[in-house]
Amino acid sequence: MDNKERKKKKRKLFWIMATSTTSAISTYFYKYIYKEPCITSIFTGEIWMQEVLNGHPIRCVNAFRMESSVFKQLCQDLQLNYGLRGSNKMSVIEKVGVFIYIMALGVSNRDVCERFPRSGKTISRSFHEVLEVISGRSRGYMSLARDIIKPEDASFPHIPLHIANDDTYMPYFKDCIGCIDGTHIAPCIPEADQLRYIGRKGIPTFNVMGVCYFDMCFTFISVGWAGTAHDTRVFTHAINKLELNFPKPPHGRYYLVDKGYPDKKGYMVPYLKTRYHKSQFENEPPGNSKEAFNKMHSSLRSCIERSFGVLKKRWKILRFMPQFRVETQIDVIMATFALHNYIRKNSPEDLLFRALEEYPDYIPDEEPPDIGNNFTSNENVNEPSMEMKTIRDNIATLIWGET
Structure with missing residues (x-):
């Protein structure tokens, strides 16, 4: 093999390595650095919650198995008496809505992500926050269950x-x-x-x-x-x-x-x-x-x-x-x-x-x-x-x- 062929083979190997490296970098970038938003709906969970709570009474019963006034009172009690807190991006009403929606309909995390345009991680975190203040088994102190399941x-x-x-x-x-x-x-x-x-x-x-x-x-x-x-x-x-x-x-x-x-x-x-x-x-x-x-x-x-x-x-x-x-x-x-x-x-x-x-x-x-x-x-x-x-x-x- 002469020098010309060796140089040609080197250049080919270099381009293969460069292409592979570029592809790996590109894959890493789009997977871990640049993430195209999945949840892009302008019809947020908060908007839907307000529509249901203030709309026809049967809609609230169908979605949350209770009247609108009872749902709002529950949110208030969980916030004032049991320490449930909203965040900058998610109110107490939406957190409780996510929790009750899952409990009432037995739907999956993916289905709730579509109903409340949120990530699966956010839905799961909100569900467990509300579950903790209601059941209270892991808290060892005040909880709705402890206070209401008794004579x-x-x-x-x-x-x-x-x-x-x-x-x-x-x-x-x-x-x-x-x-x-x-x-x-x-x-x-x-x-x-x-x-x-x-x-x-x-x-x-x-x-x-x-x-x-x-x-x-x-x-x-x-x-x-x-x-x-x-x-x-x-x-x-x-x-x-x-x-x-x-x-x-x-x-x-x-x-x-x-x-x-x-x-x-x-x-x-x-x-x-x-x-x-x-x-x-x-x-x-x-x-x-x-x-x-x-x-x-x-x-x-x-x-x-x-x-x-x-x-x-x-x-x-x-x-x-x-x-x-x-x-x-x-x-x-x-x-x-x-x-x-x-x-x-x-x-x-x-x-x-x-x-x-x-x-x-x-x-x-x-x-x-x-x-x-x-x-x-x-x-x-x-x-x-x-x-x-x-x-x-x-x-x-x-x-x-x-x-």
């Missing part, structure tokens, strides 16, 4: 109005202070970790226990148990763990529970191996005092079933849980309960609650009756309470005597 008076000094004003239940259940039940909510769990969450439903779930007053507000929740945990285990842990502040029934008062829970003082279970659900009495009325008691027990305890139904119907995120960390998913569930109570306390005309008041037998998305009631528990529970058996027998006798 108005833990001493329960009065007969619930729902019972006092209804001759069907009064005076039989005058000492009842609420209902306890569990529900299963499907999380998004990595496949390698799913086994311990798969219980009687056949899919990964959280077993959530709720305590509900007759105004359909929750006074206590236990969140985070895997679906394999039996109701008795969740219940026993809740009432024995002092730091959980379970609202225990005062002397002489009691909660209504189904037959999946222990029969102990302060917790009224129905008669076993006896017809219970309302559907079982449609064609044949109660034939004895035990059946008459069970029918009324079931009717009164349906309050918590309807509350769970409203909760799941309102917040679609409970059916389409995003791929958050397990701890974050627990916070999301807690936040839905807090928002449920907030709407109930601040919106007497809420459409879902009003429908349940007008149709007391309607239970949204009702689960099949008796699901899990025959499940065998390996938990060590206390001996059945003879005091509660006596109270139950006396009530059953009174009901049957006036039938």
